[in-house]
Amino acid sequence: MxxxxxxxxxxxxxxxxxxxxxxxxxxxxxxxxxxxxxxxxxxxxxxxxxxxxxxxxxxxxxxxxxxxxxxxxxxxxxxxxxxxxxxxxxxxxxxxxxxxxxxxxxxxxxxxxxxxxxxxxxxxxxxxxxxxxxxxxxxxEPKQLFHLPPRYDPGETGQFRTVEAAAFRFALTDPGYQDLSPEQIAAMIALAGRARDRFLIALLACTGLRIGEALGLRGEDLHLLASSRLLGCGTDGPHLHVRRRGDNPNNALAKSRRSRIVPVTAGLVALYTDYQYERDTAAGAAVDFADGEMVFVNLFRPPVGRPMSYPNAKDLFDRLARAADHPFRPHMLRHSAATAWLRDGVDRDVVQRLLGHLSPLSMERYRHVTDTETRQAVERVQALREHR
Incomplete structure (x- = not known):
């Protein structure tokens, strides 16, 4: 058959x-x-x-x-x-x-x-x-909501507590979301070796971009000078534009349909300069970054110069994960960026805009509490009790 x-x-x-x-x-x-x-x-x-x-x-x-x-x-x-x-x-x-x-x-x-x-x-x-x-x-099948999600409105009489749930779905234990420490991210950048790969990892860690958004970047999206007014952009400082396009040759697609602007650091601009030099000296890959050319391309295996694909990026992260002997996935860098922003006191609305989320409910997954924070909380309460 x-x-x-x-x-x-x-x-x-x-x-x-x-x-x-x-x-x-x-x-x-x-x-x-x-x-x-x-x-x-x-x-x-x-x-x-x-x-x-x-x-x-x-x-x-x-x-x-x-x-x-x-x-x-x-x-x-x-x-x-x-x-x-x-x-x-x-x-x-x-x-x-x-x-x-x-x-x-x-x-x-x-x-x-x-x-x-x-x-x-x-x-x-x-x-x-x-x-x-x-x-x-x-x-x-109908399901009664006993524990409501944050900001969920059950209705005046609780009429929205009953929802339709999938009948064929295993109940899963929430594994939590994995993020990486700044030291782990720095170690991964050092392990990468190549300028393109260092720039990709640092870009995801600095901006919180999804891997599809990064692979879909074109030269016209990178505004890395102090002023971009000559490019017709009024945003000050180095930054990049995240745009959803359906015609990328590597099929990379930004998940959010709303374009956004994400600032970048001087350190990331320096890594980009290194990548530019590496690309310019690679046979067959030296092209003008302007005029809609894709930013991330194959440099080390044929076809050289073709836009970098999802499988290429997965191979890179899998190789680095084996070398470091711990998980390493692109989305972990997005969680790491969001967690760092929230932990440093950045307003949730600002983080939501940086990540490109339309709903504030999507922010709930990004606040990771560390063992250090829980210990500090317990010790702080104990110290107050002893003082009293």
Whole structure:
């Protein structure tokens, strides 16, 4: 029995890339899945989101095909079986050629992500008449909110305390968010070795940018002089502009649809100057940073000069994590920047603007309390008691 595959397709007319779902034996399109992926593009989702969703939809379709389940009309027990299978089925080796000697399994968080996509796919199908309302009805269940999120309005009579929650979602223990100390960040910059990589790490740590926002920067976004009035910008001091663009050749996409300005330090400007020299002396990569050219490009492997991609950045951070023997991911630098700002007394509204969040609720995750702070609090109370 053939299976479905997620494949990247390129339009011969426009060169536009998109993800589709095809039958592995006949390469015939799965029409409903392909239309669902097209709807992600129409909503402005990034190419990386589309690729991830394509893989999860294929996982669901293959699960149904192997078990003779009608993908458009799964019963509750069949969806519950899928949820359990996601965490109990061993994964193939990373090469995909043979079973792994040490079995690996999906985490419950990953299973939740898959079930979220499956639910979205089925709800989308219901809108278009492919899936019955009875199927959609089993995807959620009422939930009573006893502990309200900050600033949540339950209504005058508590009518908003009851919400619809996902029926197929594992309860997870909050692992907290990992951030890095200034010493750890400095050590990572030193480990990077290359000027481009040092500048990328320092940029994320200094500005709190997301990795997609950094990889999507163009030369015209960097205003690193004391005055940018000659560029038609009235913002004083060195800074950069974060803009959402849908035509970046590396598919990098800023998550926020609202453009923002983020100040940068003199130290970051110095690292950028080092990177400029490194790029100018790399064969095939020396191009003018102005006129819309991407800032981060390949310098050390072909094709030299091509915009740096998400996989390139992941390889860099994975390599540094192995060298330092502790986790190191781009988003940790964003959390580190936000935590440092809040801990130093920067107003929450200012931090929210720097990070590009539209909702103040998004700020709750960034305030990390350290062991030092908790000890100081206990010792301060004890000192007051002894004084009295």
């Amino acid at each position: 053939s299976h479905f595959l997620a494949e990247r397709s390129v339009s011969p007319a426009t060169g536009a890339e998109q993800w589709v779902v095809v039958d592995a034996a006949t390469y015939a399109l799965h029409p409903q899945a392909t239309v669902y992926l097209a709807s992600l593009r129409s909503r402005g989702c990034s190419a990386n989101t589309e690729r991830a969703y394509a893989g999860r939809v294929v996982l669901y379709l293959n699960y149904c095909r192997d078990r003779c389940i009608d993908w458009a009309a799964p019963r509750f027990v069949e969806l519950a079986g899928l949820q359990r299978w996601l965490i109990t089925e061993p994964l193939a080796s990373r090469s995909g050629r043979r079973p792994s000697l040490v079995p690996r399994f999906r985490s419950r968080g990953t299973a939740n992500a898959v079930m979220t996509v499956v639910s979205g796919f089925l709800r989308f199908g219901a809108v278009h008449g492919w899936v019955t309302p009875e199927t959609v009805a089993v995807l959620s």
